[in-house]
Amino acid sequence: MDILLERxxxxxxxxxxxxxxxxxxxxHAAMSAPSAMNTRPWHFIVIKNKETHTKIIQIHKASQMLANAPLGIIVCGDVTxxxxxxxxQDCGACTQNMLLGATAKGYGSVWCGIYPIEERVKAFADxxxxxxxxxxFSLVVIGKQSExxxxxxxxxxxxxxxxKW
Ligand SMILES: Cc1cc2nc3c(=O)[nH]c(=O)nc-3n(C[C@H](O)[C@H](O)[C@H](O)COP(=O)(O)O)c2cc1C
Incomplete structure (x- = not known):
């Protein structure tokens, strides 16, 4: 329970x-999330490259915190x-598990939304x-907290x- 309340x-x-x-x-925590009919339709792209971080910040203005973080993970979903x-829902549960996994290991994290903002989806796909x-689906920024x-x-x-209501 502490991890849930601490995140x-x-x-x-x-x-x-x-x-x-x-x-x-x-x-592993992310991959342990529930999914409809256990389809586990997720994939992950771990991004440590600072040049790519700069490009991400340009296309997703609310992800500025990535500038000083060691990595960001893009949670992707396979529509097929x-x-x-x-x-x-599956990718949301997966993203939340990732945040909780990071908290459990003593890291800070934040969920930056991508889907369903069309221009973000297209820019990240490109x-x-x-x-x-x-x-x-989402960008999860992870690293040691500095605040x-x-x-x-x-x-x-x-x-x-x-x-009843
Ligand atoms: C779908 C979704 C999209 C979000 N997108 C962003 C984002 O782009 N940038 C950001 O700094 N926080 C983002 N957040 C984090 C929320 O702002 C945050 O969860 C909320 O303010 C509650 O604060 P807490 O996470 O500390 O409990 C997002 C959260 C969700 C669930």
């Missing part, structure tokens, strides 16, 4: 690299592997040379109902 979006990073062992754990139209069937992030209070009991 917060981090927008200020140290440049320290993420060891492969920790990166694999975070990717999804069950019904559940690709978005930048990363994605095949037609692969949709860029203290205030505790958040999100318990809203008024939103809970039992049995």
């Amino acid at each position: 917060k979006s981090c927008r200020s990073y140290k440049t320290d690299p993420v060891p492969q062992e920790d990166l694999d754990y975070i990717l 592997k999804q069950y019904k139209n559940y690709l978005q 930048l990363l040379n994605l095949p037609q069937n692969i949709v860029p 203290y992030i205030k505790e958040k209070q999100r318990w809203e009991p008024e939103k809970i109902r039992y049995e």
Whole structure:
């Protein structure tokens, strides 16, 4: 439960690299997400190259924090592997697991949305040379935090109902 309550979006990073062992754990956490009919339609592109980071920041203005972070991971979905139209939910669960995996290993992280913003989807597809069937869903920035992030209070009991609305 602590990891769930501790996770917060981090927008200020140290440049320290993420060891492969920790990166694999975070990717394993992402791959352990639930998916409709267990299709696991996701793919991951790990980007450490700073020139590519600069290009990403140009096409996704709300991903400036990538400038100082050691890496970003693009969560992609394969439209030909999804069950019904559940690709978005599957990739969302996968992205959230990635954030929690990063928190569990002591890293800061933030989910930067790509899909369904059409111009972002197109720009990332071009930048990363994605095949037609692969949709860029989210960018997850990961690294050691360089700022203290205030505790958040999100318990809203008024939103809970039992049995009926
Ligand atoms: C679909 C989605 C898209 C998001 N896109 C961005 C983004 O582009 N840039 C950013 O800094 N944060 C982004 N966020 C993070 C939210 O701003 C953040 O989760 C929210 O403010 C709550 O804060 P918390 O994550 O610290 O609990 C996104 C979150 C989601 C779920």
